[in-house]
Amino acid sequence: MLSRLAIAVCFLLAALPAAARNLALIVGNDSYQNVSKLQKARGDAQGYADFFTARGYDVFLHLDLDGRGMTEAVARFLDAIAPGDTVLFVFSGHGWSNGRENFLVPVDIRDSGSETLIQRESFPLKNGVNGIIDEIAARGPALTVAVIDACRNNPFAFDSGTRSSGLARGLVRIRPPTGTFIAYSAGEGQTALDRLSDSDGEAHSVFTRVFLKELARSNELQTAFKATQASVNELARSVGHQQRPAYYDEVIGTACIAGTCNGATVEPLPVTAPVKPTPETATPRVARPNAAEEWKDFKDTTSVAALRLFIERHQGTAYAALAMERIARLEEEAAAAAAPVQPLPQQNQQVYAPVAPTGLRPNWCPEAQTPTEVVICRDARLATLDMRLTAVYLERLYALDSTARAQLKENQRTWLADRDRCGADVQCVMQAYQERIAAFGG
Template identity: 30%
Template sequence: MIFRIFILLIGLALTVTAAEARRVALVIGNSAYQNVTQLPNPRNDAADLAHGLQQVGFEVLLKNDLDFDALRRALRDFSDRAVGAEMALVYFAGHGIEIAKQNYLIPVDARLKTDRDVQFEAVPLDFVLSAVEGAKSLRLVLLDACRNNPFAGSMKMTNPNRSIGRGLSSIEPTAGTLVSYAAKEGTTADDGEGRNSPYTTALLANLTEPGLEVNFLFRKVRDHVLNATGGRQEPFTYGSLPGKRIYLKPPQQNAGDQNPPVTQQAPAKSLDREVWETIRDSKSPGVLQAFINRFPDSIYATLAKAKLSEVHQAAVVNDPPRQIDPDQGAGDGMPNGPWAVVAGSYPRSQQWKANQRRDWLRQNGVWARTVDTDNYQNLRNGLWAVIVGPTTRTVANRQLGAVRRVVADAYLKRAR
């Protein structure tokens, strides 16, 4: 029943959200570079900015340590989400490179042994701009990718007319698009000595300020970074916006204010946040797992996974391992017999995972049990197994089809 209510809540939230202005964001933190020194901060920067964007109403996809294929795929998929949205934002923290006046984002698996390799191993900034172009009101690209290029020293130049610049080169985005660099053209940005880079620290400090119009937000970010770095690093924003005021967080209207400022409607909560606030106190494994399956890229999915782990660990404590009579009936009215459908096996320390699989099967209409394999002579001992049965071979064969619709790798086994 709780699971059905949760599904109804998702359906209701989808209906409401579709009618309201949507804000979508793709946040990427590339730290674990495989062929140059790793960067300590981009993963932190991405996680913290994702949280900040959630606070101002964005639906956020958080991605870390993307290789070439994953980075292109993430941008392609996000471009579909951006179509028709009121605002679309892409944030990238990691390495970038400018070569022959073209800007590229560098995936974690890039080698860049020669200048020719850049166009085959890095992702052009134009791809990022294309990913946000479907938004109606505001398109934002934030690049904390102007760090000193670690590939330049070892890169072999094959074309004498092709040059590598410091940082990123200037661009001219289309109207309604802003592109913010952590450091202006031809200069590099600091990674930072604390948890976050100076640029992302400045973004976090100003992102949720009520009534801060977008253009002024980036002016304040510029001043913040200049002060923090003693003038060594100056962010720069390229592009232009229409004549209306645009806010990430609208101004707060004071009581009795006869002339309130012109503002946009306050953004609706993102769908994943709205559903999470509804089910966050649930102790039902099915509800939590359904949320994880529905919103796998949400920052709230991490909280749901932690909550689910706590629920299963508590189940193990409250339901300690016990001897199970191998001769007891198969349950659910099935006749007793030697054959079982095995839907998973787990080490002794992971009974909670076995119970999670069992619960998932039951929620999908399959009566499964968690059993101690030591009680079954033909099952590998020393494990917890999730089984349907044991029963007759005819019944077990019939059950196998139902189980495989939920767990594809289930198999038939003579248990005793």
């Protein structure tokens, strides 16, 4: 009887789903054989490994991987992922872009050749098929976080006569899968500093030294990264360089690196070169609890009025400063526009031909996919209507309580789906926007 009970218990235990794990693949490549060597990538990798090991991650740490070694390391890591796991991928080393996709570079990469050949010997980050992030996503993790410090100068010299004009200085934006947070050490087209100077004795690159410090203060990724963004930007400016880390967030809700988030939204501490330890007695200023959450809805808007509304609500926070910075950028773009926005046609007009766009368009236009999105970005009148709708929508959204706000967001998603049924019909899209703006009282 006891033996039967024991067997039954064993079957029950075997049927239980395995507990989700926290897994991290961390690669640091310094010792490049044919292209310029780096000084901080291995130190970066070791820093991330120590940090995440201390927080309960199963860490797969690899240093100075050649092409075969990187293939094996990625394959073994993919085999370890089970549905529901939290997955972290960190790469520090050389990377490059062909203007459409980003590639990570093993230490035995050749220093010259055609773009096609170099691409074959590199590792795609995400291409929709077999990029590293694509293959991680196919395993069904609950959360994927990628930290890419590979935005350094393009190390290759391509053979004359081959196509190389598509190469970018830094890495380009990619659209991450749902449930994925991608952090880059520099913005699109920018390059990341390996060090501040030849005498820089820090063990980590400029981005990593700040990011690890901010993660230790708050394991909520969005909060830690915004603080990192501001501090790295200031450090880079101190040596005459432009570097503003970028992140692309397709995580629903808050992304935390270990368990529950452990702190309030904190404004970044001022950082001067070189980075010095923060005194324990320093008291950081705490932002309003909902500033970070609301900034997600405002950060890409092209409406100055909406941004000023955000500043009024969150005066004195780091996010208000970001809103002011975005207003300045939008005003510069507006001043540089080649022609004024043409007035909207009269209601009795029957023919609606696309109007050439001016310099000011919705911020999402580089990622336009549907026929409706494409025609909006190509037509100045539709672009203007989209920005006007964004302003009145956000103003209405943040006048509501949380329950009504969620309902309005769902209603807006339904409207967007209805709008996209217009396809590339300019008149249909224009009518949809005019009716929606009128419904908001705009």
